[in-house]
Structures are given as C-alpha cells and as structure tokens.
Amino acid sequence: MKLGFIVNPIAGMGGKVGLKGTDGTEILQRARELGAEPEAPKKAIKALEILTPLRDKLRIITCPGDMGENEAVAAGFVPTVIGDRKDDTGPEDTEQAARYMLNLGVDLLLFAGGDGTARNIYNAIGAKMPALGIPAGVKIHSAVYANHPRSAGEVALKYLQGELETLREAEVMDIDEEAFRQGQVTAELYGYLQVPYERQLVQSLKAGRTEGEEAALDAVADRIIDEMELDVLYIIGPGTSTRPIMDKLDLPNTLLGVDLIKNRRLVASDVSEQEILRHLDGQQTKIIVTVIGGQGYIFGRGNQQLSAKVIQKVGKKNIRIIATKNKIVSLRGQPLLVDTGDDEVNAEFNDYMRVVTSYNEEMMYKVQGL
C-alpha cells in the first residue's frame, strides 16, 4: 500500500495575520514578518497519526523536509523521500511531487494546504487518481478537503483499508488573492478531484432513509427536465449537480462553464456573460443553478458568467436552485449566498427560495445577498 503525502508548509500562515492567503513570495515574507507561525505541519501530523494502525503495511512517499518528511517522521512513520531538498519551496514543487506520485501509482494522495494547494494538485493529477485534502489553508472554498485534520486521517484510513470504495468528484476552487485583498472575490471553479467519500454507513432502523447522492441528482435532473417549457431558454450553470440534466438530454456538458439549451437542444456551449446577454433579448429564460463548493454560494463563485446583469434580465422568479439534501444540510443552517458585485441585485435575494432536492421534493431555504 502506497500513500502519497504532500504538505504545503506555508499554507495557513496568512490567516492569523490577516493576509487572506499566502500566494506569492512577498506576501509570505510579510506574513513571516508579522510573526506568522506555520500551521500546516501540525495539522498534517494530526491527520497522519490516525494512520498509525497501518504503520507496518503502509509505504509513505513524500517530499523532503517540511513538505512531508518531517511531519511523517513526527507521526511515527519512516517515509520514502523523493525530490531535492531546498530551502524555499513553492507551488511548482507541489505539482512536480504530485506528478511523480501519479507515475509511481500511489493508492491515495493525502495533501495538506488550502485552495492554492488543491489547485496545484489538480493541475498535476486531474481525475487520474484519488486524493484528499487536510484543511490547513486560509482559503478553503474547495470541497476536496475533509472537515478537520483528524477526519481527513480517518477517511484516508478507511479508504486504504478498503472500507470505503466510493469516490466522488469534489470541486477545486480558488480565489484571486490579490483581488480578494482589495475586497473583490472572484472565485473560479478549476475542476474536480476524485475524493474518497464517506457515506453514512449507519444502519437506520426507523423509517428515515436517504437516497444516494447520485440517485438524488438523477431525480433532480428528471424534475428539471419535466418542468422544461417549450421555447424557453435554459441557462445551465456549472457543476456536477447540473451535469445529469445535460446527460439525460444527451447533450454535451461544460462542467466548469455555462451552457444554453432550448427545446431540449443545445444553443451554445461554455458561454461568457456577453454571449449570454446576447441571447436574452425578448427571450423567456430560466436559470438552473446549484450550490458551488462548501460555502453555499449560488451566484458569484465559480459562475461569474451569471452576472448581476444576466440575473436582472432573467428575473429572480425564473431561477431554479438545485442541490441534494445532503449538500443543503452540510451548510449547517447557513444561508445560501449571492455575491454578484451588485448590491441591489444581491439584496433582492434576501428571501426564502425553493431548492429542488429530489424528483418530488423541494426545500424552502434562506438565501442571503451579500
């Protein structure tokens, strides 16, 4: 059994000193000056310690020094170290190490970091092997991270022991840190990693049962398709939740972008805001949108094409939100968020809206415009 293990040692350093991330060497320098302490190594050790029962069977492949070696040793493992030792490490080191691990054929890549780290991992391995994040960064918009370091360790343990077999596609998202520091958030959806998924294996003996995520999304797609009206333009937002709609209509789907359909036929793929606007004149339109990432955004993160202008033209009443019940519950009561950059449009959303959660089920859920 082989585990790839990568730590971004500087992840999280910006947070406590108010720097909103550590992308870029100057920022890192400032963080250090402000007295930031590395957070990621401690968290990575915490996760790795959970894997102690596998000590004799598990070969850990990792990077030199604080990028994994030191943490693995601290957790009581004797790791195999790859790559050159150097003082300052950067994103390119993460990517190189991940690529190397892909070639080695590790069973799982466990990495500690934030959104930037997830992006690096995604660049290197895409959907080619399973990976799981230990949350250690300031920005965690990506859904590839476990809730906390120990649960990352637990999921990894179960996966390596063969107790978890299901993988799910989880979003890799990142925000432009420079813009973020200036108060603008433009989170992009970069892609999806294959993440081991811990389904509730609780034996529920009373009447409550959940349907699987896949079955739920399937049912949601059926509902949306059944509701589709003649000659209405449908704007299908990005994400895995909307993909079954396109699949069922036998249409090509842009996972990270916006597609337009009408009368069950494709009108345009992967359209920009401008292209969308061009299609809207005199056209009755509906938007199908889902919750992106773990924070509850329905507009303004990962789907900037659906801008304030687009929303205004389509009208709030023509927006259909879709999500599985599990996704809604994982928000823990936090409202769905709208951040279009236009205060007026945002404010319009301060309301309860329907979220389609299965074929014949919808949920009334609070939405908040930022």
Next chain:
Amino acid sequence: MSKVVYPYIPNSVPEVKIQMLKELGLKSVEEIYAEIPEHLRFKGTMNLPEPLLSEYELRRHVEGILAQNKTCTEYLNFLGGGTWQHYVPEVCDTINSRDEFLTAYVGDAYADHGKFQAMFEYASMVGDLLGFDVVSTPTFDWGMAAGYSMRMAARITGRNQVLVTKTISPDRYLCIQNLVKPNLELQFVDYDQQTGLLNLEDFKAKISANTAAVYFENPSYLGSIETQAEDIAAIAHNNGALCLVGADPSSLGVLSPPSSYGADIACGDLQPLGIHMNAGGGLAGFIASRDEEKYVAEYPTQLWGLTPTVAEGEYGFGDVYFERTSYASREHAKDFLGTQTALWGITAGVYLALMGPQGMAELGEGIMQRVAYAIELLKTIPGIKVPVLSSPSFKEFVVDFDATGKKVADINKQLLEHKIFGGKDLSVKFPELGNSALFCITEVHTQADIHRLVDALRQVLA
C-alpha cells in the same frame, strides 16, 4: 398535585416530583408548559370515565365488556375470507408474548441480535415455502403487500396498468386501490363462472404494452386453485409484464410454490401461520421475489440480511440495500414504510419451524380432505348446490343456496342459534354467484364439526 401514585408512573410520588422541580428551579410543571402559548392550551377537562385505578377493577371491567362477545371457541366457525381459524401451537404464543420480543422496537442488531435473527429465519422459511430467495419484513397485511408488489412491478417495467382477477377479496381490493391509486390503473380480468379460474380470453384481450403486471391469487378468494397459473405467467411474460401471485402459505405444503410456475413476485398473509384471528388483528403481509438487484432495489420495506461480525464465525445481521427506495426517476413517487407487523413475522417463523415440511404437507392435505368430505355431505342437503365452481378448492369453497329460497343472511342468523358461524355472505359482492356463501374448513374442524354443520343446515333449511 395529584395525590394518586400511579404504578406505571414512578415519579408520580409527590416528594420525588417536588425534588426534581426544585433541582430545576421550578415551582411547577406549568413553567415548562409556558412554552405553549396560552391561547393554544386546552382549558377544559377531558370528558373521560372515572379511572379504574386498581388492576383488579380494570380486569373486572374489561372482562365484563368482552364477555358480551361470542368467540370461535364457543361457536363452531366456518368463516374465512381473509382471516382464517387455524390451530395456534402454544409455543407460538409463548414466544410472541415474551417481553423481550413483545416490547422491543428499533434497536440495532447487537442488543437486538435475536430479533434480527428471528426475522431472518422467518424470511428464510417463508422463502422456502414460496421458492424465493428474497422475502420482505412483514407488511400490514396482504392488501398492503399486494399493493406494494404492484408498485414494484410498475417501477420495474416502467408501465402503469395492472390486471387483477375478479376473484380477489373485495376488501383487499379496496386496500390495494387506495394504495396504488395515484400512479396505477387497475383493471379487472373476468373469471370463468363454471370453473372459478381466470378467463384466459379476457386476459389476452386486456393485456397490452401498458400492462405492468397481472395479479391473481392462488387459491383465489373463492377458494379455487388456479390451475392455469403457468399459462397466465407465460402470457404475461410474452407481453413484457410481470406475474404477481397472492398465495396462502398454509397451502404450500401441498401446492406448487409460485416460483415454480413463473411468478415474479409473490405476496400473501402470514396470519394462517400460528397467529390468532384477533378479530382481524392478526394480519401480516409478505412480499417475496428472486434475488435479483432489479427486484430487490424496488422493495419499499426493510430487508434484513446475514453478514459477518468482527468475531470469527459469528453471525451478524443488518439492513440490506440501504440506499434502495426513492427511485423517483422512474416512478415519480416514493413508497413509505414504518412500524408494521414484525411480531407476527417472528411468530410465523416459530410456526414453520415447529411444523417442518412434514407438518405443512399434512396440514395441506388434511384440509383438502376435510373440504372434500364436507362438500360431499353438504351436497346431500336439498336445495344446496356445492361445489359451485368446478376447479379444485383448497380450504374455502362456495355454497349456493339459491334453490332453498332463503337468503344467506337469514340462514346465518338461524345458524347462530345452533352456535354456528356460517359462511361469509357473497351475495352482495359476487351477485353473479347468486345467493351464495363462502365456507372455510381447516385442520381445526373434526368430522363431528362437519356433521354438526350439516345437521344444523338441514334444520335451518327444512
């Protein structure tokens, strides 16, 4: 504060109550009920009888009321039609009245390991009778099981019409109808009034590309054994429909299991298997099928399976196919489950374990012999036509009183004077059978009992 200390309410001891309130910093329970706004509170007093506080008074009172009933131990009973009088071995009652089983509920298969095993064994033994590898936890009754089976068939086939033989219990039909109404269309298939069997011509004429399934009962409500079962199944299958069979498990020691003649799903009632009639409260349905994912995926009920535990060689149990149900994409509606009739399932298991293959064979054959004997004797009574239907019957059969000039209701009324519960009156629900009644004979009936019926009928009809 109430002065009565109730035996079922330990903390009704006033001192204890005060102590608990004190610890909570409360003066009275009313402070908790302040949660409920005043205008929503019930201000009056419930108009209920004065309590019978002692167990003795209660016993006297309830025994007094129930003493007005006449039971089938005092009277000789020939009623069946959905609840049947069979002998209940004492061990069945011993087990189902154990507080462990009687009062358990939804505990997991560790502290409630025995419950799971007993239910697994019930399913296994009913599966043996039916020749199927999958059996559901018990449903409310046969009607529920049949309705669920039809909904399953509709989901499996993606079609929405079910053909039902007309020889179904009218009551059960009402239950099924209410359960499938939103999604399915039920259509009757005629039966042959000579034989009591399904009318194959009518069936062929009605089956179509919309037909999800055909449902027939074997034996039928009227007692006939459906000897064309193989043909019916074949016709259904040729049309892409499923074959659903409602079966009486007490017949399956001698009759072919539904799986052998092409049934895809079988259902029925467990009540004949060691469960008292309980004024109709003994009903418990079952659903069974082959062990194929497409079937198992559509069961709305719980399914319990055998699985290893962490201890080498130890049997464990758990809920099978957790994520099944809610296949909304295909049928656009969900079934529901809940507390149904598990205790009767356990009881049916005890019964089958006691009976064994030999017992079930003797039960079936003995019932058929008594029925044949009774028919021969009844025939000798002037004005009675029996059998009305020519195909072989299992434990129930139709008796036609047309030629006697008397109504079944009147005959039954007079039979009461002989301490006999006569057959179920069919004249309203099956007018085509004339002034007929459905008689039920089981292993509880002795030769003398049958003679008592015949003698009484002679007097009543004289």
Next chain:
Amino acid sequence: MAQVKIRENYHQARWDEPIIYELSTPGERGVLVPLPEQEVKDKAGDVLGKLPENMRRREAPPLPEVSQKHVLAHYLHLSQETLGANLNNDISQGTCTMKYNPRINEALAALIHHIHPSQAEDTMQGLLQIYYEFERFLKEISGMDRFTLQPGGGSHAVYTAASIIRAYHESRGELEQRNEVITTIFSHPCDAATPATAGFKIITLYPNEETGVPDLEALQEAVSERTAAIFITNPEDTGIYNRQIDKFVKTVHDAGGLCFYDQANANGMLGIARAREAGFDMCHFNVHKTFSTPHGCSGPGTGALGVRDHLAQFLPVPTVELADGKYYLDYDRPDTIGKVRGFFGVAPVIVKAYSWIMMLGADGLKEVAEISVLNNNYFQKKVEEIPGVTTWYAKGRRRLEQVRYSWEKLEEETGVGTVDVMCRIGDYGIQHYWTSHHPWVVPEPFTLEPCETFSKADLETYAAVLAKIAEEARQDPELVKTAPHKCASRRRARPEELDDPEKWALTWRAYKRKYKK
C-alpha cells in the same frame, strides 16, 4: 431512594445461536398436525391426485425439522438476545415513547384471540363497544370529531391522511391544481414520504438556525394555489414546540390547503394542548407509543387518525356506530377512500390502549404528560452537564417530551462519534439509542425520550452511563469504537456487503447459494 447504578458487570446472553436450519435433523417434528378421521380420508379420496401435476408440490419445502424442545430453546435464546423495552432503561429510543407495556393489558387482549372479524355484529358487541369508546376517548384528547382506528401504524395513519386530503381536493375539483404538500425537516420522514406516495410533490421547510423551527415567512413563501396541505409535527423531533403553530395553520388555510398534525410526539401534550385549539383539520396518534401498547419489534401497532367533521365523509370503511343500544359496522359511506387495512384494524392493540386509558382517566393522562416533560427537563439538565454534549437551537427555551442532542464536540475532540456511543451503550444493558432520521441536520445526533415510565434513578443512571462513555472516549477511544463488547453480537465486520447484490443474503437459501457452494 432507588439506587443509581451503572451496570458495570452486565453481559447480555450470547448463545452463539445457530440458524434454525443448522438444528435440523431429518424426521424430527416440532408439533403434530391434527389429522382427519379415517372415514373423512376415505370418503375424500386422493385429493392431491386430483390436482393437475403442475399444481402439486413436487419437492417438500426445505424447512427445518426440529423437535419442540429445541424450537422452544432456540427462540428463547433469541429472545434473550433481544433487549425489549420492558427489560431495560429504554430512554434510548427517542421519538418512540418507550413506555411500560402493562402485563394486564396483554392478558385482556388475549380474550379476543378467537374472534373472527366477519362474525355477526351481535356476537361482537363487547369488542365494538371498546372501539366506540376508545374513539370517543381520542376525540376528547384531540378535539377532533371522528377517528378511524384502521391504520396499522403511524406512517399508515399519515398515508391515510394523505389519501383523505386527495379525496377532499378531488371532491372539489382542485386535485390537479393542488399538488404540493408542505412539511418540515424535523417532522417524521413519513410526513414527506406518504403524501409523495399519494402523488403529491413535497416542499420541506428548513429550520431557522436559532429557533430550531421554520420561520413563518418561509411558510408564507411556500404556500400558493398549489398547496394541498401541510403535514407537521409539534413539538418536532427536537422537542421544541412551535409557538406559532396556529399561524402556520392559518397561513395554509388561507391558501386553501388542509392541515394535518402528526402527533407521534403527543406524550407530553395529553390534556395540555390539542389539535383542535391550534386549528388543525386532522391529527393522528401512534397508539403503540402514546397509549402504551407494545411495539412488538416493530408492529403490530395502530395509527389512529382523527378528522374534523368536514373530512369525516372520506374516512375508510367501516366506522363503528351506535344506534338503539347496538354497535354496528358502517360500510355505507359513499365518499369513503375505501380501506387501508383488512377488516377494521388491529383489535388487540385497541383493547390494550382502552385498558390503559381506563386505568388512568383524565387526571392520570395529564399526569403522564406532566411527568414526561418534567422527566425530560430534569434529564436534559443531567445530560447537558456531560462534557462533549451539546443541544442545538433555541438556547434558553425548554423542550417538552424529548431532546435531540449532539456528540459533535466529543467527536471533534476524540474521534468517537454518536454511532460509537450508540454501540457502546448496549454494553451497559441499555438499548442502543436512536440517533436521528436522515438527513442529520444536527451533527452526531442522538435523541432521547425519558417518558413517564422512568424513575428519577433511571434518569440519573442513564446520564451517568453517557458520562462514563464520554470519559471512555477520552481515555480509551478504541474501547468505544470497537463496541459493543458485551451484547449478543459484535459489530458488523463488512457492512458494505449488505449493499452488494453479490454478497447480501436475505434468506438462508440465498446464504447457502452464495457462501456454501
């Protein structure tokens, strides 16, 4: 005062019991069947020979062959491996109201063992009187105008409610338009599942994160000319009472919908508050919960469904009526939805529940309610003192008869979650507790309901056991994570196989086919 005792040395019977088939010896008999007299056999002739070949069973069913003592012993072993509520401190199964099931009621119900449901009404007057009177009791308790006792369980009653709502809107020609039923996420899942089965679309209200109950504004946004009804529990499964319930009802009524009150959680409400005062059109009771009849490993129970007059015409047939001093079954109800269960319900359950109410009377029922909420509040105080336990929502407000707690803190701290604690509690002679219906809105949930059955010492003992397990989670998490250790069986090794068509085994014949080739 009774002792508070953690049963450290408890061990459940573990018989390592074979499957009944493994006890089989060909030829053994458990019970002999009464055979017909020789003359009957002779006159009847070869009855099986008269069957067509294809209808005659060729091979005997492979049932086990076991002598009576061994069948009895086997099932006694299995019973000892089952922890019935009458045996243990069963505060565990919250939302289920695990109250004491009096033995006397069992004895009384046995008096109707030998009644056939189609007997002449004249010969069932006693039973019909009990039905009639019990219905009257429920009318008093709820303020509804009529009840049906036909449904076999809670969900079944709720399905019956959905069927009646269908019939009501159909009778007004509005069924096609009114196809949405509203419910809340902390109402029982059957409040969504049964209207869905009846063909409705479901709109679920999510709770406000502070109050724990949905906002009225959410409901106002949800209702429309498409609203058929609301199905709502109150107090919800969290134990929180929705103080605006009458406004909820009014909002739905104003939109033309009907209001069904799921009263599975009625135990704290007897004589305190009723469906009628809150304006509901219908409500149901789980007779096997609130009125103390046993749960039977999951049935037979009864779900009594009550309606106001304007819906009575749709009730299932038969109803029990009284005229000229005679009770009778009324099938002549033209607008009925038909039937939901064979004959007229689970009669033994009605006899038991009737007996229970007769022993208590109006004062006793109110005492039941008051003690159940007092117990719950006292118990909540004890449980919340345990480090690692939190209670979500509605800080500072009192719960009624039950509470949904969370082990989230303990899980974060130790990795021991609610399922582990649930498994471990069985090692102390206490039934595994109920976590929560899905989805788990409250993380690492557990739901406890200390109804009036439990003594002060029971409450304190239960809390002490939870505290001990929380401590174990800190000292020796593996002990808890590998629990149970002292129950009749240990943890499932490969639960995922129960989802695998190649590996699941629902019957012994399937097991042999898959594992003993």
